[in-house]
Amino acid sequence: MRLLVSCPISRLCARCSTGAESLVPGSTIFALSSGQGRCAIAVIRTSGPASGLALRSLTALREPPPARSACLRLLRHPCSGEPLDRSLVLWFPGPQSFTGEDCMELHVHGGPAVVSGVLQALGSVPGLRPAKAGEFTRRAFAHGKLSLTEVEGLADLIHAETEAQRRQALRQLDGELSQLCQGWAKTLTKALAHVEAYIDFGEDDNLEEGVLEQVDRDVRALEVALSSHLRDARRGQRLRSGANVVVAGPPNAGKSSLVNLLSQKPVSIVSPEPGTTRDILETPVDLAGFPVLLSDTAGLREGAGAVEQEGVRRARQRLEQADIILGMLDASDLASSSSCSFLDTVVAPLVAQSHDSGRQRLLLLLNKSDLLSANAPASSTALPPHLLLSCHTGAGMDALLQALKTELAAVCGDPSTGPPLLTRARHQYHLQGCLDALGRFQLTTDLALAAEALRQARRQLSHLTGGGGTEEILDLIFQDFCVGK
Numbered sequence: 001m002r003l004l005v006s007c008p009i010s011r012l013c014a015r016c017s018t019g020a021e022s023l024v025p026g027s028t029i030f031a032l033s034s035g036q037g038r039c040a041i042a043v044i045r046t047s048g049p050a051s052g053l054a055l056r057s058l059t060a061l062r063e064p065p066p067a068r069s070a071c072l073r074l075l076r077h078p079c080s081g082e083p084l085d086r087s088l089v090l091w092f093p094g095p096q097s098f099t100g101e102d103c104m105e106l107h108v109h110g111g112p113a114v115v116s117g118v119l120q121a122l123g124s125v126p127g128l129r130p131a132k133a134g135e136f137t138r139r140a141f142a143h144g145k146l147s148l149t150e151v152e153g154l155a156d157l158i159h160a161e162t163e164a165q166r167r168q169a170l171r172q173l174d175g176e177l178s179q180l181c182q183g184w185a186k187t188l189t190k191a192l193a194h195v196e197a198y199i200d201f202g203e204d205d206n207l208e209e210g211v212l213e214q215v216d217r218d219v220r221a222l223e224v225a226l227s228s229h230l231r232d233a234r235r236g237q238r239l240r241s242g243a244n245v246v247v248a249g250p251p252n253a254g255k256s257s258l259v260n261l262l263s264q265k266p267v268s269i270v271s272p273e274p275g276t277t278r279d280i281l282e283t284p285v286d287l288a289g290f291p292v293l294l295s296d297t298a299g300l301r302e303g304a305g306a307v308e309q310e311g312v313r314r315a316r317q318r319l320e321q322a323d324i325i326l327g328m329l330d331a332s333d334l335a336s337s338s339s340c341s342f343l344d345t346v347v348a349p350l351v352a353q354s355h356d357s358g359r360q361r362l363l364l365l366l367n368k369s370d371l372l373s374a375n376a377p378a379s380s381t382a383l384p385p386h387l388l389l390s391c392h393t394g395a396g397m398d399a400l401l402q403a404l405k406t407e408l409a410a411v412c413g414d415p416s417t418g419p420p421l422l423t424r425a426r427h428q429y430h431l432q433g434c435l436d437a438l439g440r441f442q443l444t445t446d447l448a449l450a451a452e453a454l455r456q457a458r459r460q461l462s463h464l465t466g467g468g469g470t471e472e473i474l475d476l477i478f479q480d481f482c483v484g485k
């Protein structure tokens, strides 16, 4: 415990001049951990060795209350003795706390004056300073309470906007990805131990038969597992940042009408005039629980004015980046040249590659079904599989949403089943590094080189979960957090 300053007031002045801003682990931090603004209850917490002192200073308790149970206390300013609030106080002695340090929580009434009064009172306690963004979590990481991937899961959980994102973040916070990596690292450690034993003792000492053969089998099996994970890598990232869904088709098909319907807001101008949309208009939406970045594009046609042609160029460019394409045609206008051209140049090539695993997915939509007479079919020519819909009457919208859900689950991965997904480029980078190192593992050549390849592979996995992680990576990840987390 630090030396206590006898008069708490002198500490108040010292606070301004000491610049106690450093990230020294010995310091005690405090922050409002619930959201800003008026609310019923606000949670203020501290972490660090002076947490007990802070609790005693504000509650006039001689001893901390029983660990991890809530009690009601009158809070007073330690300097003036002025009552601040009657609040629930909780005491979490380290190491059994979120950060691993002594922590305490004050659940105060959520009025701005109460919150600022309590924060000010905490600031007057010797040894306490305001926390920086993500500092609580950073301390939890430093004390081994969370791995780096779990920290990322926590950041994603705080930012999760859709159901699928929340499920995925929770799984990562539960440590599924770190456990998987730890399992792989264990395999590598065992393999390395066997290779090193072979180097040290050679063949004639009493090493079991076939040790190296077993190592080789284990390493190759690991390579297969890593490769299959990497194949899935894009899916986890899409789930985190949103799948690219692009609406495209000839002018006036009703693309903007659909975008407005799906996003439930007037994102794009709708008008009977062909060539209304020129720029790419994008909007984030939650479709069937999946995060989506929905793009409206200019109607594809040749021979229009210069501005519209630029719009068409941008539309084609955006199409190339799409994960899912909603190709839209006017069902009552299938014979027009722009409809035929869209079917030939965009739809046909997508249908042709529909068996590739890394393909772009297409949903072909025939809009304006309300204009078709009841007994006339949409088209006499054979069209690829499609959905009939009307943006005006809403007919076919449920079927479209259902089909979109299936496609999104395929491109984002289903977060409730299957192996944990790689949600960040960082994960992919280290797994690829690990796989590359394993590619250099050859028992037929120098065993010392083989052992080094195993060591490099293991290092990549440990970077993934945060062992030996560099400061810059940590800074980048904790940057995503708010103060108080």
Ligand SMILES: Nc1nc2c(ncn2[C@@H]2O[C@H](COP(=O)(O)OP(=O)(O)OP(=O)(O)O)[C@@H](O)[C@H]2O)c(=O)[nH]1
Binding pocket: 250, 251, 252, 253, 254, 255, 256, 257, 258, 269, 270, 271, 272, 273, 274, 275, 276, 277, 278, 297, 298, 299, 300, 367, 368, 369, 370, 371, 389, 390, 391, 392, 393
């Ligand atoms: N009857 C009928 N009209 C529709 C339907 N959907 C859209 N429209 C109309 O078709 C016209 C064109 O709609 P938009 O949504 O602007 O079409 P767009 O494909 O975005 O057009 P551009 O941006 O010009 O390429 C508008 O007058 C819409 O009201 C539909 O389901 N039925």
Ligand SMILES: [K+]
Binding pocket: 251, 252, 270, 271, 272, 273, 274, 275, 276, 277
């Ligand atoms: K239009």
Ligand SMILES: [Mg+2]
Binding pocket: 255, 256, 257, 268, 269, 270, 276, 277, 296, 297, 299
């Ligand atoms: Mg439009």
